[in-house]
Amino acid sequence: MQDNEWLAARFEENREHLGAVAFRMLGSRQEAEDAVQEAWIRLSRSDPGSIDNLGGWLTTVVGRICLDVLRSRRAHPEQAVGEHSPALADQEIADPEVEAVQADSVGLALLVVLETLTPAERLAFVLHDMFAVPFEEIAVIIGRSPAAARQLASRARRRVQGKPDAPEADAARQREVVSAFLAASRGGDFEALLELLDPGVVLRADDAVVALGGAVALVRGATAVAESFSGRAQAAKLVLVDGLAGLVWAQRGEPRVVFAFTVTDGRITSIELLGDDDYLQQVELSPVEE
Known part of the structure; x- marks a missing residue:
């Protein structure tokens, strides 16, 4: 009995977090509550002694439950009209925790965009960008490699942050910045690299x-990232990575490393070096003239 009470108390410590995760994934208060309750049932049937990180374990379980719900929606769209519908996103919600979540990041506009994502894209974006769950853990939930999980989140992020009124201008600006970055890297122009990098840029x-x-x-940081690239990238080529300018390094005509860039307000905010076989088989690379 004491063990059950201890486990229930530990679960309650995580309930608000799990509810926030589920609500951001599903956009439905009732479905979020159901997902959290299902997580408790699975926990009560498991061996808690085998769980090293209860919070992480529960987040993974809730993520899998939400993924199943989202896949079911896509398979049966006629049954997917309910509380999660964007048209109902602005209804009054009594739960203060859920209300706060909706207010800060699950408003009507975001729900509309999230509904257009695939279940895997939605899960990768929500867990990583909103809850800082590592891609290694997300990969386990969706059954793909960490690199593939990272790519799913990147695609979702671009759609969430996209500017539909001027996509061609955004793509052209990204190509301009990445081309300048490649030239500065090859030429060892440290100052030019610093100008192109956001002060908080991250290289992964x-x-x-x-x-x-x-x-x-x-x-992390513009100086460290510039030092990593200055005088290098001699063999890298400018390409379109899933439609946006990036770089690729190939051997014998086969891509070995893809350089994926995120450009915000004319500066590079992140660079991802991706060489995972699973990712390289999925990514769409299109050559462009330098």
């Missing part, structure tokens, strides 16, 4: 790229 490399040597998993 997946495990496959780190294993190749010459790259570390994470670099």
Whole structure:
């Protein structure tokens, strides 16, 4: 009995967080509550002694439950009209926690965009961008590699942050910035690199790229990132990575590393070095003239 009470108390400590995750995933208060309750049932049937990180375990379980719900919606769209509908997103909600979540990030506009994402894209974006869940953990939930999970989140992020009134201008600006970055990198123009990088830029490399040597998993800040690229990228080529300007390094005509850029207000805010085989098989690369 004491063990059950202890487990219930630990679950209650995580309930608000789990409810926020589920609501952001599903956009429905009732479905979020159902997902959290299902997580409790699964926990009560498990061996808690085998769980090292209860909060992480519960987040994973709720993520999987929400993923199943989202997939069911897409498979049966005629049954998907309910509280999660964007048309009902601005209804009054009694739960203060859920109300706060809706107010800060699940308003009508975001729900409309989230409804257009695939279940895997939605889960990857919500868990990573809103709750800082590592891609390694997200990959386990969706059954793909960390690099593929990162790509799903990146696609979703572009759609959430997109500017539908001027997509061609955004794409053209990204190509201009990435082309300038490649030229500055090849020429060892440190100052030009600094001008192109946001002060808080983040450089990430997946495990496959780190294993190749010459790259570390994470670099933060414009100075450190500029130092990482100055005088390098001699063999990199300008390409379109899923429709947006990026770089690729290939050997014998086969892509080995893709450089995916995020450009905001004319500056590079993130660079991802991706060499995972799963990712390389899925990504769409189109050559462009430099």
